[in-house]
Amino acid sequence: MIRPVPHVSGMAAYALADLGGENTVSLAQNESAFPPSPAAIAAGRDAMANLSLYPDPEWTELRAAIAEVHGLEPTRVLCGTGSMELIGCLIRAYAGRRDRVLGTDYGYAFVASAAAQCQADYVKAREVDLTVSIDDIIAALTRETRIVFVCNPGNPTGTLIPNSEILRLRDRLPADVLLVVDQAYAEFSDDTNDPSEIFALTDRGDTVILRTFSKAYGLAGARAGWGYFPPEVAADLRKLLNPNNVSVASQATAVAAIRDQAYMRNVVYRTAEIRDRFAEDCRALGLIVPQSHTNFVLLRFASTLDAQRADAVLRANNLLMRGMGGYGLDNCLRATICEAPVMDRCLTALRGVLK
Structure with missing residues (x-):
């Protein structure tokens, strides 16, 4: 057998x-x-005529649209088949056997599965009143910790911590610990938490921000997610991403969706x-x-x-x-x-x- x-x-x-x-x-x-936006549906329908071709491995139009909307550098945007692919690749790139991936009580459960795939230990810091506690994350750090995952807003709780708490956490983490902020639901809180403050954390070289088209844009079936990365992290992650990961139709649909703010x-x-x-x-x-x-x-x-x-x-x-x-x-x-x-x-x- x-x-x-x-x-x-x-x-x-x-x-x-x-x-x-x-x-x-x-x-x-x-x-x-x-x-989804009618413009997104129409773009996806038109793109079906090009299914005989492999998708753009650089996501050129999609990167440009994301960067334009959020005021970002296009080359630091990476796209995946949902943010799940990006999460899995990040853990494989930066954690291995007996390393620790630190999440929270009610963080995204897929992180634990991705850690198990590379024999890393997934550990959960306590949340307080169903809300991420930065003090408890800091208390749970060990020398084996390689990655810290924070969902903000949280799933399945829906709760939110202010940007100032994310910034405080980054300042308290060791320089060799990667912070991943999963913002799958951020469009529902961007009026409360200025997204530019969190995207700017990537300039330090030790923080990644993840987003998706599955929720606010209504494209769960398209499997299109994206993240903003420090250049060095982006270069390493590209080694693990499927080079033709986001389909022709999904890229076209996502471009039209994000342009219809x-x-x-x-x-x-x-x-x-x-x-x-x-x-x-x-x-x-x-x-x-x-x-x-x-x-x-x-x-x-x-x-x-x-x-x-x-x-x-x-x-x-x-x-x-x-x-x-x-x-x-x-x-x-x-x-x-x-x-x-x-x-x-x-x-x-x-x-x-x-x-």
Whole structure:
């Protein structure tokens, strides 16, 4: 029998969301409540005529569009098949056997899987009130720490720390520790946290900023993510990236999406409006709902049993939220924000459980 190497054999597979049955409305994957920009859809459709060609390995137009919108240097932008590819390559480049990758209690779970692939140890610093704690990250540092991952805004919590805390963390980290700031939901908080302050950290040579087109731009199916890197880190990462990673259609779609900032901002505004109303209605039912700066909310029930009962009732109504047991939050469900009628259906189901 052919066997994998021992550390792969002992790994657990990355836990994907349960998508339910054919008629289920999924609120489990933090997809956009609204379709992509019409300009993005049209660009992707036109690009289909070029599928006989390999995609541009330099992402030339996409890099230029990202740099123009955010005021960045194009050569320091790298693109991946979602930010997941960039995360995996960063860990393979900068951590190995018995090195430590430091995240937080409720950081992105894929980081642990990526660390296991290269036999690095994934360690979690405590969060306080479901929020990243810089003091706890600093306290968890050891000589073996090579990478620190911070999600801001957080997933699955939706909570946010100010830029000043990220800057404080970078100042307290050793110079040989890479800081990776995962900003998959940043478009929902850019009005609160000036993005230029965080992008400027890359000038130090020891910090990477990651973003994605999957959330605010509604392109989860296109698998297009990007990051801003110090030049030396970018050069090393290119050695590990698939040279034709982002498809022809995905690049064209992402270019048109990021150039349509008015549409994206409108999606963020409409999503936040539905989110905040839904959160308030859930709090009125007695649920604990942290203030969210993303396109989802975390619902904390009085007990694990209540969360299980709510999950069962929602499923009976063809609605599926994400259970949070994998994060140690057995009494929580995470609800992606969908269009208002779907959220109203969720409230009706929850009222039946919590009345």
